[in-house]
């Protein structure tokens with residue numbers, strides 16, 4: 001799994017709330033059997049009109065190389081469970097998303113792809129929104145966002161944090177538990 | 193000791209390993225549903241690591257999201273929207289074959305949308321964990337299962353182990369007091385819940401729907417209600433199993449062989465009277481009117497008898513701009529271009545009967561195009577046996593083959609930019625039903641009434657004939 005330790009980058013601010021995964025990647029891009037190559041599909045209908053002409057949008061104003069932290073309105077990644085949303089953001093060059101809250105399934109998908117969802121309070125989000133392109137550091141080891149003289153703590157689910165820091169694959173941990181899973185199934189069989 | 197909630201009882205029954213501060217719980221999965229769109233990359237992970245599917249017998253595959261709803265041509269070729277869509281279907285076939293997974297293929301009389309087939313075949317069991325790479329897996333909670341959507345990486349986890357990591361969610365009980373009035377359906381109840389909770393009011397919670405109005409619902413209605421839980425951010429919604437549940441499941445092919453013992457065990461699945469929920473809300477069922485959405489998120493919903501409300505912030509006003517609506521406009525004055533009846537939310541036989549009741553002897557308005565898509569092959573047969581297809585066609589609607597169709601608009605069924613589509617599906621997100629399409633979510637009855645009137649319409653103002 002792709003690890004996440006510390007990222008220092010500029011931000012791109014998108015104040016829209018309730019950004020659903022259909023906005024992150026429209027359904028017409030879901031017919032792929034691959035997880036790679038979805039960068040062009042990220043926020044497609046925000047970035048381009050239907051003839052492929054670029055639209056006026058903050059994401060189009062910056063380069064993902066230098067602006068790899070997305071600051072977004074509340075409830076980012078709600079809606080469909082499509083992991084393509086995390087794959088597309090990753091391929092587009094987004095390393096972390098900062099918001100006040102996230103869709104449950106999106107959050108779970110993101111951490112499995114080395115993309116860090118960072119939950120902050122409204123005041124911090126407002127501050128970050130008010131100054132787009134601000135450079136900041138997200139430090140997962142310390143669970144801190146640092147910019148200027150601000151140090152904002154955030155919390156990550158401990159197992160996901162460990163996997164991200166070590167680049168460890170949760171599937172290996174789950175496969176180690178197969179004897180327990182078998183024992184559970186045997187008990188269940190006996191009971192029925 | 194305090195009592196347990198329905199959720200806690202089901203959680204405990206499926207716990208392989210309890211959670212600890214530094215590790216999530218491991219939950220056993222009783223039914224894993226897969227479909228063409230969210231499974232290929234999961235099978236790829238298995239192939240890369242040389243892993244087998246651990247329990248193909250607890251895995252069931254269907255093809256639904258990108259299948260054409262028009263029949264095959266003279267040469268037997270289906271009109272797939274793109275070669276990629278067809279390739280994805282072929283990939284699922286190959287993966288199921290390689291791993292010995294039962295696939296309800298396009299020629300299978302049992303096929304249908306993933307959340308239709310589990311219940312229809314009796315594979316959705318009370319008290320079990322049901323997962324699928326699809327957020328509307330919450331549908332199966334109608335049976336008192338713990339059912340939720342997962343991402344593709346987790347689909348791979350479940351294929352390889354039949355289990356998954358999960359943090360224990362919080363519980364929220366939604367109690368409907370009293371009963372709903374005539375013409376008000378489970379869809380309206382669900383939209384009322386979402387409007388009340390907001391788009392993320394349910395995030396982190398499992399909802400339990402309770403109260404007299406829920407008990408009175410058929411399994412079809414309960415499935416509609418649970419289906420929409422995700423639209424309030426909740427990953428799962430549940431209803432305690434009861435006689436209605438058992439009567440629905442009895443004699444279906446996939447139920448446990450030891451029926452009596454199973455029912456006795458399922459009958460213990462209810463929230464104890466002294467169970468404590470993390471949060472509770474009550475809703476006055478009698479006050480619910482047929483609901484429609486006016487924005488770009490399911491929580492932007494109001495009674496069809498009302499007006500477009502004033503936008504409270506920039507996001508809400510951007511939503512109204514997208515919809516081409518202004519505050520104060522009567523909802524019933526909104527002109528409609530298309531009507532879509534179908535999806536795992538409202539593509540069941542009961543839904544189609546309601547639509548037929550309103551269309552019988554009437555015509556779809558001249559400027560409206562109406563599509564009726566059954567959720568499964570079984571629903572299609574049943575509807576045709578009852579002559580409902582004739583009612584739809586005589587009224588000027590199109591009757592199609594089963595599939596997700598315009599719910600996700602991946603198969604070529606979609607609206608044109610700027611069109612207003614009244615839809616019985618579950619998401620009115622920007623572009624969900626085609627680029628620039630303006631979706632209004634509604635019940636099947638409201639959708640049918642709107643098709644006839646040509647504007648958004650209250651189904652209670654139209655005559656129903658049987």
Ligand code: SF4
Nearest residue numbers: 328535536596599600
């Ligand atoms: S009908 Fe819609 S919500 Fe249901 S499974 Fe298909 S695409 Fe998903």
